[in-house]
């Protein structure tokens with residue numbers, strides 16, 4: 001029976017070429033590889049969450065109404081313009097399912113977050129790449145706005161994804177350029193602000209004026225809830241309504257919905273954590289910049305991209321010293337590079353010492 005199964009043949013062609021996503025886990029290593037917030041939740045939050053009455057025997061509220069109302073107060077966007085997801089990863093796939101597919105295409109700007117392309121491939125959506133441009137310093141990037149607009153003019157393009165600040169480069173793109181792409185492209189522009197809380201910049205205020213703008217956010221980064229898988233999209237009700245048609249009915253579990261509601265009451269505490277992580281990252285950046293052989297790219301997020309002469313050696317030796325960072329394969333414009341996020345203050349001190357020993 002099993003012999004008769006032709007898995008490869010039966011598979012959709014767009015899936016056949018894919019490799020399963022693998023995330024590295026090395027026990028006992030300090031994890032600086034996933035751009036998370038390593039600080040503990042604000043005092044009292046865990047107790048409040050665990051003390052909440054959650055009906056675990058019932059399906060969650062598919063409309064996530066309480067969470068949407070809390071998000072509405074937090075973002076200023078009406079609840080009808082909010083869609084929550086099982087992490088932004090789910091929302092990225094939902095966007096491709098709804099507006100992509102075999103007849104649609106998305107414009108992305110490599111090097112950028114790998115899930116845009118992965119979700120496009122899974123759903124058979126076409127991908128048009130308009131790479132970033134390196135600035136004169138060679139340590140910063142900018143958007144190729146003209147190139148993006150030209151690509152977006154093709155009829156099969158339905159979406160443009162701008163990641164701001166961009167993962168893995170850390171680049172913050174100018175607001176005027178993003179808004180120009182929104183105004184002139186006529187296509188759905190998704191601005192992924194997963195790290196927006198760290199840069200302090202957002203285009204959420206433009207949603208009432210831009211029917212084609214969607215802003216994507218997550219609780220996985222500053223809000224330190226990567227394990228709970230909670231992300232959300234903000235836009236005008238018509239576009240959110242379209243996405244809702246393709247959404248799984250119970251996509252966000254009750255526990256994560258409650259955690260999101262509670263977390264939004266701790267805005268001040270999280271803002272302070274953001275300031276701590278940014279200061280910590282600056283300390284790491286300064287230490288790396290002292291090595292003439294290391295290229296450190298400008299960042300406005302809680303992580304940075306850097307390029308030592310031998311990235312593989314630095315990566316391996318850091319593991320040997322108890323630190324897991326991220327190797328970035330062969331990035332367009334950059335080549336092999338490394339990415340790390342700010343850890344706990346006490347770990348960062350040891351990291352800087354370890355880097356000093358490895359790079360000297």
Ligand SMILES: Cc1ncc(COP(=O)(O)O)c(C=O)c1O
Pocket residue numbers: 034035086087088089090113163166167192194195217218219220226229230231
């Ligand atoms: C730019 C960007 N968007 C989205 C995500 C996914 O976040 P989530 O944990 O909400 O799925 C990440 C995670 O690394 C990211 O870097």
